[in-house]
Amino acid sequence: MKKEIIAMILAGGQGSRLREITETVAKPAVSFAGKYRIIDFALSNCSNSNIDTVGILTQYQPLALNAHVGIGSSWDLDRQYGGVKILPPYVSKDGGRFYKGTANAIYENINYIESYAPEYVLMLSGDHIYKMDYMKMLDDHKAKKSDVTIAVLEVPWEETNRFGILNTRDDDRIYEFDEKPENAKSNLASMGIYIFNWSVLKKYLVNDENDPESKNDFGKNIIPKILEDNLDMFAYRFRGYWKDVGTVESLWEANMDLIKLGADFDLHDKKWRAYSVNPISPPQFISPYGMIESSLINEGCIIEGNVKKSVLSPDVYVGIGSHIEESVIMPNVTIEDDVKIYRTIVINDLNIPKGSVIGDPNSKEITVYAGENTSE
Amino acid sequence: MNDVMGIINLSESDENIKDLTLSRSIASIMVLGRYRVVDFILSNMTNSGLTNVGIFTHGNSRSLTNHLGSGKHWGLDRKRDGLFIFHPEHRLDDNIRRTGDLENFKANLDYLKNSNQEYVLLSRSYMICNIDYRPFVDYHKKTGADITIAYKNMENSVRRFVECDSLTLDDDKNIVSIGKNLGKKRHYDISMEMYVMKRELFIKIIEESVHRGDARFMKEAIFNRMEDLNVNAYQFDGYLSCVNTLQNYYQTNMDLLNVANSRELFYKNGRIFTKVLDSPSTQYTDNSYVSNSLVANGCIIEGTVENCIICRDVHVKKGAIVRNSIVFPNAVISETTNLNYTILDKNVVITERKMLFGDSGSPFVIKKNTVL
Numbered sequence: 001m002k003k004e005i006i007a008m009i010l011a012g013g014q015g016s017r018l019r020e021i022t023e024t025v026a027k028p029a030v031s032f033a034g035k036y037r038i039i040d041f042a043l044s045n046c047s048n049s050n051i052d053t054v055g056i057l058t059q060y061q062p063l064a065l066n067a068h069v070g071i072g073s074s075w076d077l078d079r080q081y082g083g084v085k086i087l088p089p090y091v092s093k094d095g096g097r098f099y100k101g102t103a104n105a106i107y108e109n110i111n112y113i114e115s116y117a118p119e120y121v122l123m124l125s126g127d128h129i130y131k132m133d134y135m136k137m138l139d140d141h142k143a144k145k146s147d148v149t150i151a152v153l154e155v156p157w158e159e160t161n162r163f164g165i166l167n168t169r170d171d172d173r174i175y176e177f178d179e180k181p182e183n184a185k186s187n188l189a190s191m192g193i194y195i196f197n198w199s200v201l202k203k204y205l206v207n208d209e210n211d212p213e214s215k216n217d218f219g220k221n222i223i224p225k226i227l228e229d230n231l232d233m234f235a236y237r238f239r240g241y242w243k244d245v246g247t248v249e250s251l252w253e254a255n256m257d258l259i260k261l262g263a264d265f266d267l268h269d270k271k272w273r274a275y276s277v278n279p280i281s282p283p284q285f286i287s288p289y290g291m292i293e294s295s296l297i298n299e300g301c302i303i304e305g306n307v308k309k310s311v312l313s314p315d316v317y318v319g320i321g322s323h324i325e326e327s328v329i330m331p332n333v334t335i336e337d338d339v340k341i342y343r344t345i346v347i348n349d350l351n352i353p354k355g356s357v358i359g360d361p362n363s364k365e366i367t368v369y370a371g372e373n374t375s376e
Numbered sequence: 377m378n379d380v381m382g383i384i385n386l387s388e389s390d391e392n393i394k395d396l397t398l399s400r401s402i403a404s405i406m407v408l409g410r411y412r413v414v415d416f417i418l419s420n421m422t423n424s425g426l427t428n429v430g431i432f433t434h435g436n437s438r439s440l441t442n443h444l445g446s447g448k449h450w451g452l453d454r455k456r457d458g459l460f461i462f463h464p465e466h467r468l469d470d471n472i473r474r475t476g477d478l479e480n481f482k483a484n485l486d487y488l489k490n491s492n493q494e495y496v497l498l499s500r501s502y503m504i505c506n507i508d509y510r511p512f513v514d515y516h517k518k519t520g521a522d523i524t525i526a527y528k529n530m531e532n533s534v535r536r537f538v539e540c541d542s543l544t545l546d547d548d549k550n551i552v553s554i555g556k557n558l559g560k561k562r563h564y565d566i567s568m569e570m571y572v573m574k575r576e577l578f579i580k581i582i583e584e585s586v587h588r589g590d591a592r593f594m595k596e597a598i599f600n601r602m603e604d605l606n607v608n609a610y611q612f613d614g615y616l617s618c619v620n621t622l623q624n625y626y627q628t629n630m631d632l633l634n635v636a637n638s639r640e641l642f643y644k645n646g647r648i649f650t651k652v653l654d655s656p657s658t659q660y661t662d663n664s665y666v667s668n669s670l671v672a673n674g675c676i677i678e679g680t681v682e683n684c685i686i687c688r689d690v691h692v693k694k695g696a697i698v699r700n701s702i703v704f705p706n707a708v709i710s711e712t713t714n715l716n717y718t719i720l721d722k723n724v725v726i727t728e729r730k731m732l733f734g735d736s737g738s739p740f741v742i743k744k745n746t747v748l
Binding site (some may be wrong): 267275281296302312 | 408409410448633635638642647648649652653654656657658659660661662664665666667668669670671672673674676678685686689
């Protein structure tokens with residue numbers, strides 16, 4: 001049976017700039033905003049946009065990610081036909097190997113895509129935090145009769161050197177791609193969200209695979225090649241919150257963004273829920289000794305100490321006399337009595353012994369606490 | 377526990393908790409922040425390894441069926457066995473006989489007959505506890521009794537379990553008689569209304585009672601046969617509460633502000649499962665003051681909350697003071713309000729400058745969807 005559009009999520013990123021946080025989990029599986037993992041936002045967007053067929057390309061440390069995605073029921077993606085499928089690198093008669101690059105990852109799964117005979121393929125990254133209706137982007141793609149549409153975000157001019165910048169004509173037709181330019185001609189940053197006509201993409205994937213010089217990467221090879229051939233490539237302008245949480249600092253910042261009431265990124269919106277695997281835990285309990293100020297707290301937490309400007313994931317215990325400030329605590333962490341934690345991201349499933357002091361309230365640096373594995 | 381099936385009988389009297397059952401049955405009243413009453417019995421059954429559970433409903437079950445869905449949240453969406461829901465049939469020709477629950481059992485005898493399990497665990501929903509049924513069933517098998525009823529020995533608990541069944545036991549824990557607790561005694565044995573018996577016996581009791589016409593309710597039918605049967609009791613020692621009256625309901629919620637109680641009830645023999653709603657983290661602001669309270673996810677707390685149970689997606693605005701209260705989902709409590717000893721039902725909106733005071737013995741209930 002045919003699907004008009006299917007989504008492919010690139011979730012193989014190692015995320016090495018997240019330091020110890022991605023030691024044992026892939027970046028898309030890193031926990032965020034208390035109860036989510038980063039990939040939940042791409043998956044929830046698919047589900048809320050009525051895209052019911054999603055392939056997830058995994059590579060690096062896939063265990064936590066596989067366990068999290070399961071059969072996709074948390075996002076209503078457990079479907080009779082379609083649904084979510086994890087697509088790891090596999091062994092064929094030519095031998096087994098890692099995906100060589102993002103383009104190769106899709107190339108290796110041409111059979112999966114063809115089995116749905118889609119008109120369009122939506123390419124997503126599993127690393128980004130945003131809410132977007134992909135169907136509106138598809139409407140735009142169809143209206144302009146594009147071969148490729150790339151979602152773009154207007155970024156401040158002084159930050160253009162951090163992004164892949166797309167230079168466009170007045171009608172948003174893309175004529176040039178600049179990776180992290182020093183003197184940008186435009187402030188439209190690529191969000192890593194593409195819609196391709198499948199017939200076009202397939203042709204370029206096959207040619208790219210046959211080119212021994214190619215790095216098999218979308219940004220470096222496929223997109224420039226399509227531009228070279230003058231195909232119809234348009235930008236789709238997105239307005240709203242979008243964040244790439246690639247570094248410890250940006251992950252910490254994105255969490256802190258949410259603490260403010262009426263944050264730009266509204267997770268309380270019932271019309272566009274962010275779905276996740278929900279913990280089976282009782283409501284949070286704030287004991288008579290507990291104090292909470294400007295924080296996000298989740299199921300299963302027991303708060304007997306002070307929590308200020310922090311994000312606590314499910315099942316975190318904060319002991320009497322402890323003080324947590326400007327920190328992010330990942331799930332299932334026990335913080336014993338009289339512990340002080342400042343400006344730190346604490347990795348999941350740890351026990352922090354009585355009297356510990358972690359992080360520095362006056363430092364600009366963000367500490368990552370990984371128990372015995374912590375590097376200084 | 378492959379040889380036990382669970383039956384949850386929801387013909388529970390809501391005479392004394394009516395304010396909360398106007399649009400739902402007792403089984404689907406919100407309790408302890410994120411649960412419905414029925415979650416406890418369902419989780420107890422599935423945590424004990426039961427895979428075949430039949431729920432016999434009573435009254436308005438819209439909210440209950442919405443909550444239960446396919447049973448997947450309790451691991452009961454299965455190919456073999458799983459969750460079955462039976463609503464009472466309403467026919468005009470013999471309305472009178474259909475007031476009791478026995479008719480519903482009779483109408484669905486095929487389900488009971490076609491099930492494969494040797495034993496039946498019959499229960500209500502309103503007993504809140506975390507119990508492992510395996511030792512209970514083992515005890516039943518060992519004593520060789522026809523029926524075993526679970527009970528808890530209460531010491532010095534005046535005015536708890538009012539209106540619940542009380543048991544009189546002999547030295548061998550045989551049940552001599554069953555009465556009603558008026559809340560005046562200090563020491564008593566309270567029936568948990570959980571019965572284990574052979575499935576064959578259960579079917580026989582239904583068929584004979586219908587034939588004789590001497591009972592309309594299952595409980596009545598069992599009590600009628602007490603003389604002929606060997607009925608024994610199994611002692612349970614854990615936390616137990618009942619939500620059969622408004623006072624008991626209020627007290628049950630407040631009990632769980634005690635960490636020892638909540639550690640036991642929420643974790644002891646397995647966790648309590650419920651329908652998941654993907655509510656985001658609860659947000660506290662720099663004006664919030666929260667103490668000794670259970671708060672579910674999805675809330676925004678800008679005001680003062682003390683000794684409260686706050687359900688999902690509640691908004692307590694700046695300057696609002698809420699004490700000793702139970703707040704159901706989606707409630708909005710506006711600026712400069714003061715609430716003490718209240719129960720706000722679902723979707724209630726309290727507008728600015730309101731003061732509502734109830735009493736611990738009779739909390740002030742604001743009905744569902746009220747804008748005050």
